[in-house]
Amino acid sequence: xxxxxxxxxxxxxxxxxxxxxxxxxxxxxxxxxxxxxxxxxxxxxxxxxxxxxxxxxxxxxxxxxxxxxxxxxxxxxxxxxxxxxxxxxxxxxxxxxxxxxxxxxxxxxxxxxxxxxxxxxxxxxxxxxxxxxxxxxxxxxxxxxxxxxxxxxxxxxxxxxxxxxxxxxxxxxxxxxxxxxxxxxxxxxxxxxxxxxxxxxxxxxxxxxxxxxxxxxxxxxxxxxxxxxxxxxxxxxxxxxx
Amino acid sequence: xxxxxxxxxxxxxxxxxxxxxxxxxxxxxxxxxxxxxxxxxxxxxxxxxxxxxxxxxxxxxxxxxxxxxxxxxxxxxxxxxxxxxxxxxxxxxxxxxxxxxxxxxxxxxxxxxxxxxxxxxxxxxxxxxxxxxxxxxxxxxxxxxxxxxxxxxxxxxxxxxxxxxxxxxxxxxxxxxxxxxxxxxxxxxxxxxxxxxxxxxxxxxxxxxxxxxxxxxxxxxxxxxxxxxxxxxxxxx
Amino acid sequence: xxxxxxxxxxxxxxxxxxxxxxxxxxxxxxxxxxxxxxxxxxxxxxxxxxxxxxxxxxxxxxxxxxxxxxxxxxxxxxxxxxxxxxxxxxxxxxxxxxxxxxxxxxxxxxxxxxxxxxxxxxxxxxxxxxxxxxxxxxxxxxxxxxxxxxxxxxxxxxxxxxxxxxxxxxxxxxxxxxxxxxxxxxxxxxxxxxxxxxxxxxxxxxxxxxxxxxxxxxx
Numbered sequence: 059x060x061x062x063x064x065x066x067x068x069x070x071x072x073x074x075x076x077x078x079x080x081x082x083x084x085x086x087x088x089x090x091x092x093x094x095x096x097x098x099x100x101x102x103x104x105x106x107x108x109x110x111x112x113x114x115x116x117x118x119x120x121x122x123x124x125x126x127x128x129x130x131x132x133x134x135x136x137x138x139x140x141x142x143x144x145x146x147x148x149x150x151x152x153x154x155x156x157x158x159x160x161x162x163x164x165x166x167x168x169x170x171x172x173x174x175x176x177x178x179x180x181x182x183x184x185x186x187x188x189x190x191x192x193x194x195x196x197x198x199x200x201x202x203x204x205x206x207x208x209x210x211x212x213x214x215x216x217x218x219x220x221x222x223x224x225x226x227x228x229x230x231x232x233x234x235x236x237x238x239x240x241x242x243x244x245x246x247x248x249x250x251x252x253x254x255x256x257x258x259x260x261x262x263x264x265x266x267x268x269x270x271x272x273x274x275x276x277x278x279x280x281x282x283x284x285x286x287x288x289x290x291x292x293x294x295x296x297x298x299x300x
Numbered sequence: 301x302x303x304x305x306x307x308x309x310x311x312x313x314x315x316x317x318x319x320x321x322x323x324x325x326x327x328x329x330x331x332x333x334x335x336x337x338x339x340x341x342x343x344x345x346x347x348x349x350x351x352x353x354x355x356x357x358x359x360x361x362x363x364x365x366x367x368x369x370x371x372x373x374x375x376x377x378x379x380x381x382x383x384x385x386x387x388x389x390x391x392x393x394x395x396x397x398x399x400x401x402x403x404x405x406x407x408x409x410x411x412x413x414x415x416x417x418x419x420x421x422x423x424x425x426x427x428x429x430x431x432x433x434x435x436x437x438x439x440x441x442x443x444x445x446x447x448x449x450x451x452x453x454x455x456x457x458x459x460x461x462x463x464x465x466x467x468x469x470x471x472x473x474x475x476x477x478x479x480x481x482x483x484x485x486x487x488x489x490x491x492x493x494x495x496x497x498x499x500x501x502x503x504x505x506x507x508x509x510x511x512x513x514x515x516x517x518x519x520x521x522x523x524x525x526x527x528x529x530x531x532x533x534x535x536x537x
Numbered sequence: 538x539x540x541x542x543x544x545x546x547x548x549x550x551x552x553x554x555x556x557x558x559x560x561x562x563x564x565x566x567x568x569x570x571x572x573x574x575x576x577x578x579x580x581x582x583x584x585x586x587x588x589x590x591x592x593x594x595x596x597x598x599x600x601x602x603x604x605x606x607x608x609x610x611x612x613x614x615x616x617x618x619x620x621x622x623x624x625x626x627x628x629x630x631x632x633x634x635x636x637x638x639x640x641x642x643x644x645x646x647x648x649x650x651x652x653x654x655x656x657x658x659x660x661x662x663x664x665x666x667x668x669x670x671x672x673x674x675x676x677x678x679x680x681x682x683x684x685x686x687x688x689x690x691x692x693x694x695x696x697x698x699x700x701x702x703x704x705x706x707x708x709x710x711x712x713x714x715x716x717x718x719x720x721x722x723x724x725x726x727x728x729x730x731x732x733x734x735x736x737x738x739x740x741x742x743x744x745x746x747x748x749x750x751x752x753x754x755x756x
Contacts (some may be wrong), residue, residue: 129752140570192700195691201756205686208749209700212679215745216704221736223707227736235678253302279318311745355620356756378622389617391545391608406540406623432552452621459745 069264076257083109083118083250107157109252111175113259114154117147118182120263121178125210128203134274135267137203140210141193142266144186146259151183174225181220185213199277304367306331306456306487307352311361312493314347321347324361329504331496334482336498336519337491339503339508345491346386349458352489353383366455366487382454383460388445392434396425396444399433403451416451423447423473425468438465457481459490463497475501495523538624542631549608552637560600567593573656581746584655587716588743591672591709594644598673599698601639602680604690605632615754625751630666633743640673664728666745668719671735672712678742679704685753708715711735
């Protein structure tokens, strides 16, 4: 599988780079960047929140792409990548929800404010957690691959619909905004953190893919020896009709 | 007579998780022949029939059944085959007649009672035509499954343990049906444990062991030359 | 061929109609229990009646959907049909349509219970039935697909709701909102927009799930 042909160092290099970038961007965002006029220091969570959001969506979009590849092109590596991307995507989405709660409590006094994007993220967490549970309860690797790919496609297609319905639903009440715009002076820490998390995420997905691929290999019987697969002539059944 | 084999397989392999149930099975069955597929429990008989009938896919290898490739022309193969599986393929909540009617409608055949009742009579279920399958014994379910298989009027018929759960009149029923299928020119592949009966009724025989094809030849040679451990094959007739 | 599938599925439903009655009782019990959760506050009950109705229908739907594939899987009847050959999409739409009918029937049957327990009725009966039809269609399409999957897996009772519920959040939101407006009053004619959202959801999922069904039942 291609996961093995890559150099074993690549994920670790990526992880190290990612960590460095994340630390740099976070330090900049936390200490060096100017505070925001209205919200004060609480707003600094944006330097992690926005990059996490981008990367969570990226991970789940990648999962969607893997699902399509797994279903229409086939190949076990896509199933392994799907599993990895889903798990990492769920982790990032849970982090996103936690960050949203941490931001909401001091700002609005409640842990959850039903912001459309965060609510959609929460729904996504449950949807993909369900798909991971599905993978757990299916023993046949082929069925597992097909079903999780199908479920991922349906869940992903549902995302925009969930977003719009929650947005409409929420707009009938007082709209409490989450900080979405960050003015120009603040862009650099944001971008650095975005890349930091991107590298970390890629490293995680790469490593997790390997684990999934190894587990798949232990589940499937070893391939047949090469000489048996040589062109075979059909063995004619002899004997006359009765 | 057209000598193109009606069933041809090359290097068929199928795994279930870690275990290979079929390993490199190749065979060629002349048209209108009745083939006995013999072997112990777990030797791959059912798997072979299910792969050839496209009920499950082959992990490796391919086959041509009734002139079509099982991988690339699956629907065409299905139009021409019928499978009697050890699952009955029946709806428990429906009656015997209704089960046949469902099949008839999907095949765009006449689903009327008077068209299907003769088939039920033939398998000895005419008096239970309107009873729900859930009230049937195992043997009656088998008879209904046989009727269901015959209804499809297929060119190639796969029978997985047709004698299973039947009583002696049931055995004779299956013998009669096999004879009729042969006279119609249908190719039949039958997996069975009944060595004596099978080798008497069939033209050809193959023996599977641990997923591999171990022997093939005239059916009458099966008991003696099949290389089978006679003690391992329960002879129930 | 879809006609053959429809006949088969409606016949199966008719034969197992005792179970539909049981599911109705389950839904009605759920409605009763929800009212205990709120307390005997008539005004609050009326405000939330729509939510309770759809929650009860959602919970009942897991029973309906799981049961719809029980008969297909117990003797591998579905496999038998696929080998005839029967078009997998026809089988899907037959099953999804019959599930839709059963869910819509359940929904309509629960309305009188809602009216009595929560004092929450609507003059606009046609619109209410319309919302129930649209909402149950939204539950049926993905539900039939996932029921086909989970009926072949272990721990099927837990898996189906786990997979289905997050997916049908838009249906729940829209249907509850629309029903609520019909009960409590709709000064700005918002029911139309919510219905449109339901229609969108239904169109997308009835086509997507139909396309994917074949892969889910093949081996």
